[in-house]
Amino acid sequence: MRRRWLSIVMIITDILIVSLVPFLAFFLRFEGVVSTYYYTLLFHYLPAIILIRLGSFYLFRLYHRLWRYASIHELMGIIGAVTVSSLILGGYFMLIGFTPPRSIQVISWIFNIVLIGSSRLGLRVLHYVLRPTSTKPIxxxxxxxxxxxxxxxxxxxxxxxxxxxxxxxxxxxxxxxxxxxxxxxxxxxxxxxxxxxxxxxxxxxxxxxxxxxxxxxxxxxxxxxxxxxxxxxxxxxxxxxxxxxxxxxxxxxxxxxxxLRRDPVQLNLAEIAGYLTGKRVLITGAGGSIGSELCRQVVKMLPETLVLLGKGENSIYEIDQELKSKHPLVALTPVIADVRDKRRMDEVFSQFQPQVVFHAAAHKHVPLMEAQPEEAVRNNIFGTKTVAEAAHEAGAEVFVMISTDKAVNPTSVMGATKRVAELIIQNISKKSSTKFAVVRFGNVLGSRGSVIPLFKKQIAKGGPITITHPDMERYFMTIPEASQLVLQAGAIAKGGEVFVLDMGKPVKILDMACDLIELSGLSPYKDIPIQFTGIRPGEKLFEELLTAKEGTTSTKHEKIFVANLKTVDEKILLQRLLSLQLAVDRTEVIQELAKLIPTFQSAQLPKRKVVYHEADVISERGKHSVEQYQTVTDAS
Structure with missing residues (x-):
């Protein structure tokens, strides 16, 4: 009701303004001496002037706007409405043979904009003056x-x-x-x-x-x-x-x-949209940290269909519900399936015929995979092989696999299995029309099971924060940053590349822990103790994005590089994959991985003993204190 009355008041005000302006224009043009002839004609044509002006105002939706939030956009609407109505009036006067001086049209145009604009500004001022005074603390x-x-x-x-x-x-x-x-x-x-x-x-x-x-x-x-x-x-x-x-x-x-923010990466959104908009897209591991963010970014590019594939029903349900509420016009299909199940994968790819595939499904936790290498092999290696072959047979246009810096000179089962997965992608790319590519990056801030959520839980409990070693460093990216660069890599892929993302400088885990403590309003060591627990099996002090021999080639994107890797020998690769598949126990699995990846340092290490040290804890913050921590050394 209030809105209707406000519209009526605006219409009445506009009628008064557009009726007054022609007389005002003639008065100014003739310096106050206007003949009765012109006044008579103006009164005669006034209904037509009002009808044309208000009709134009209605078409430009001047009566459907919230003027208390008026901005430049609303001003442009007023200018457009007045201009169009002035042109229509000019044509109308020519048709009926009424030819007032041209300056009258210009003066009328200016006064209509000024007065209509002032009336709308008055509504905003009135709202500002009459708004209620708050009794809440400001x-x-x-x-x-x-x-x-x-x-x-x-x-x-x-x-x-x-x-x-x-x-x-x-x-x-x-x-x-x-x-x-x-x-x-x-x-x-x-x-x-x-x-x-x-x-x-x-x-x-x-x-x-x-x-x-x-x-x-x-x-x-x-x-x-x-x-x-x-x-x-x-x-x-x-x-x-x-x-x-x-x-x-x-x-x-x-x-x-x-x-940890870095300079923003300039994405070529037109290039990304070019291979995603209107396409059938499938994302494996869609319920995971990277997979779900890829879903959020891809859905903005308006694909024809987005298939959310994952093994965990709860995580797939959550991302499906989130995307449906925000993007109701995009066709979403949640699929519960295991990438290791070849029959199921062939069925899914045959049904949906995806044109673009992002393979984010993987086991990623280093200590867990050290204890269960058979599972890492089944999921990370043979799961990748199954999905890649299904994409090839279905004729997908682009296939992008998510890899890790732990695949470089691997010391962990997880890293070794991801390196083998990279070899599988490189090999299948040589014989497929699908553009297969790999994107390799480091740790992702805030992803499930990463160190940041663990630190936050430890701080909430009052500590201690546990860190394996004071010199431990890692490369980090935010989840959106990593996902957007993956999309960009897919846009520039030609087939067979292992893309390496520019991760910036490595960050000390100790510095991150101290930052988190301070952001919580507490002091490191004083309010929250920090304990050093020793490097776990499979971990490195420093991660690498490339081996010393690999090197990179730049791409047209300043943050994405191509690793210069050796050509894969398909015969040897397939023979060793068969041997790995037939391995019957943990030791045999490790041995076959070592044959596939010569740089892999076996997790079956010699007997180790723990040695405790008293050492100065040094980080970028300087010398904090003397803390006790442990390192693990080979037994002599």
Missing amino acids: QQVLIIGAGDAGAMIAREIIQRYYETKKLIGFIDDSSYKGNRMMFGVRVLGTQNDIERIVEEQHINEIIIAMPSVGGDIVRSIVKKCQNIHCSVQTVPGIYELIDGKVSLQQLRKVDLEDL
């Missing part, structure tokens, strides 16, 4: 970053969250923006002024609105905010904002992913 907000993201957040606070939040100002290091106004508040200073501004302005909440900034800058801001007792939130990183849109609902607490 958060004093400071936004760090006076760019596009900061502007979006500021607009939402002012228009929608005025009852609970008050925007005090911005922080920005740009000298151009310093002391300038935006949305009625000033850019108060640079990052060096944060602590002073928080104290002077009684800030309660800080929002970091810089989705594309590097992790070192986020880390610096968080350190400045640690001692000022403010709530600190951030917009998601650019990898989570593939469409570039930011809203207040997306704000979250600063997490470790933010501290």
Whole structure:
């Protein structure tokens, strides 16, 4: 009812404006001396003027907009409606032989835009003046970053969250923006002024609105905010904002992913969409961390069909429900199946005829696979072989397998099985029209079973945090970053490549643990103890993305490289795969893996003994304290 009355008021106002403007235009054009002839004609044609103007306004939906949230888009709508109606009126006057001076049309065009625009601005001002005063405690907000993201957040606070939040100002290091106004508040200073501004302005909440900034800058801001007792939130990183849109609902607490942020990867969305839009896509391991994120990214490219294949019914159900609620127009098909079951895989590929396949199904936990190498072999090697052969026989266009840095000079069963899987993909690519490719990257932040969720649980329990060795380093990527680069690799694949992603610099696990403790508002060693438990079987201190002999060739994407690997000897590969398949016990499985991968250091190590040391714990943070930790050495 309220909306209907508002529309009626706007229509009446518009009638008054479009009726007044022609008389005003003639009055100005003739400097107040207008003949009775023109006035008579204007009164005669006034109904036609009103009808044409309001009809144009209706077509441009000027009566269907929320004017209290008006922006440039609404202004362009007014200009368009007035321009079109002016052109129609000009044609109408020519047809009936009424030829007023051309300047009248220009003056009328300008006055209609100004007065119609002013009436709509008046609605926004009226809403601002009459909005209810909040009785709730209001958060004093400071936004760090006076760019596009900061502007979006500021607009939402002012228009929608005025009852609970008050925007005090911005922080920005740009000298151009310093002391300038935006949305009625000033850019108060640079990052060096944060602590002073928080104290002077009684800030309660800080929002970091810089989705594309590097992790070192986020880390610096968080350190400045640690001692000022403010709530600190951030917009998601650019990898989570593939469409570039930011809203207040997306704000979250600063997490470790933010501290490890790198420069955003520039994706060629047109190239990615070119091989996914309108295609039948199948993703194995669709319920896993990487698989589910691949689903979220692929569905945005509007495939014809997306098949969500996985062995775990709960995880497949969850990702299916999530995608259906967000993308109801995309055909989704959840499939419960085991990639090791050849008959089932042939059945699925025959039914859906996928054109693009992402193979993310794998056993990935190093210690678990060390204890059960037979399962790693069945899933990672023969499961991959089964899916790859099914894709080849079904005539898929692109097949991308997810691999790992642990496949390089493997010391673990998991790494060795993934390297064999890479060999299988390279081999089948030589005889298939399908573009087979492998993407190799390191650890993924926040994936299931990764170190970050474990650390968070340990912190929640009050510690201790357990780390295998103080010098342990790993390459890390965020889940969205890894998934988007996998999609990009699929777009540039020609067949047979092992793509290596630029993982940046390796990160010390000890530094990550300390960061997580501090982000929880606690102090390492003081509030949360850290214990060193010794390197587990199959683990390395440092991971590699390439062997020393491999090297890489650059691609047209700056973050994706092709590993220069030797050609696979198909006869030897198939013979050894058969021997591996016939292996009857754990020892035999390990031996056959070692034959397939000469660089594999067997998990069946000689007897080992634990030696305890007192050592300085050193990391990028400097010398923390002297801690007891254990290392494992070969028994003499």
